Amino acid sequence: MKQIEVVAAIIHDDEGRIFATQRGYGDMKDGWEFPGGKMEPGESPEEALKREIWEELETRIVIERLVQTVEYDYPKFHLKMHCFWCHIESGRLTLKEHEASRWLSKNQFDCVDWLPADRIVVEKIKEQARRHKNMAAIHSKDTKPEMIVRRGLWKRGFRYRLNSPKLPGHPDLVLRKYRTCVFVNGCFWHGHHVEVKSEKGEVKSERGEVKSSECCKIPRTNREFWVAKIRRNQERDTEEQKRLAEMGWHCITVWECELKPSKREDTLTSLAYTLNRIWLKDHAVVGQPYPDFEEEGANYLKAAEE
Numbered sequence: 001m002k003q004i005e006v007v008a009a010i011i012h013d014d015e016g017r018i019f020a021t022q023r024g025y026g027d028m029k030d031g032w033e034f035p036g037g038k039m040e041p042g043e044s045p046e047e048a049l050k051r052e053i054w055e056e057l058e059t060r061i062v063i064e065r066l067v068q069t070v071e072y073d074y075p076k077f078h079l080k081m082h083c084f085w086c087h088i089e090s091g092r093l094t095l096k097e098h099e100a101s102r103w104l105s106k107n108q109f110d111c112v113d114w115l116p117a118d119r120i121v122v123e124k125i126k127e128q129a130r131r132h133k134n135m136a137a138i139h140s141k142d143t144k145p146e147m148i149v150r151r152g153l154w155k156r157g158f159r160y161r162l163n164s165p166k167l168p169g170h171p172d173l174v175l176r177k178y179r180t181c182v183f184v185n186g187c188f189w190h191g192h193h194v195e196v197k198s199e200k201g202e203v204k205s206e207r208g209e210v211k212s213s214e215c216c217k218i219p220r221t222n223r224e225f226w227v228a229k230i231r232r233n234q235e236r237d238t239e240e241q242k243r244l245a246e247m248g249w250h251c252i253t254v255w256e257c258e259l260k261p262s263k264r265e266d267t268l269t270s271l272a273y274t275l276n277r278i279w280l281k282d283h284a285v286v287g288q289p290y291p292d293f294e295e296e297g298a299n300y301l302k303a304a305e306e
């Protein structure tokens with residue numbers, strides 16, 4: 001049987017929706033599919049996909065990873081389809097060849113009549129989403145680094161508010177009495193010990209220059225995408241902490257790697273020490289009595305932290 005090798009783009013947005021197109025021609029007209037098309041001789045799947053999406057949708061995409069290569073026997077040919085998880089770099093998904101398109105949210109994945117091979121991919125995406133959800137549940141609040149800091153401070157007598165929505169950056173913990181916001185940062189997402197700028201403050205190129213660190217290993221695949229993402233997060237962190245400082249807040253960042261079992265107690269002790277020093281500095285006027293500790297009393301979160 002004739003074999004056809006094609007590539008397809010599962011274009012997603014930040015809300016987890018995926019982009020489906022309806023075929024406007026041929027035997028399988030009106031069926032829903034992921035956009036893409038045939039590979040040309042000498043092309044890599046990634047090159048073919050970028051070209052196809054440009055031709056079909058006038059849109060540039062960033063390819064993140066291969067989701068699945070589907071093999072399917074249609075009546076007249078055998079299809080081999082490489083499906084990639086992608087997002088939009090630029091462009092508006094203008095339909096040049098398809099007759100319709102839809103953004104489908106997670107609970108709408110089954111709302112359209114997918115072509116048989118594409119349906120297999122949809123099932124795969126659903127399965128991955130389920131697994132992701134399970135993983136997220138396993139790494140749920142109780143085991144998160146943030147929880148270690150909360151328990152550690154609570155045990156040492158500190159009281160705090162959580163994720164204050166009114167403050168820039170929604171700090172993980174807010175200790176008003178200490179005028180301090182505590183951020184508990186994941187080393188990967190926030191690029192711990194990763195320099196995306198040179199000493200002169202110039203942005204380094206995304207290809208080779210940015211080096212991984214012990215606790216932030218930047219993936220080799222799609223390196224540029226990850227570096228850009230980490231850079232954005234770092235810039236946002238700096239900006240938010242600057243705004244907090246202008247509002248009179250101290251900011252303390254606790255890194256995930258500092259909460260490893262071997263370092264945890266030292267980190268928490270040093271955090272408590274820093275907080276106490278801040279408080280003492282604020283109340284260093286001789287002869288002045290300490291203010292009432294109950295100032296915020298009942299308003300504090302009374303959740304059982306232990």
Ligand SMILES: [Zn+2]
Nearest residue numbers: 187192215257
């Ligand atoms: Zn780290």
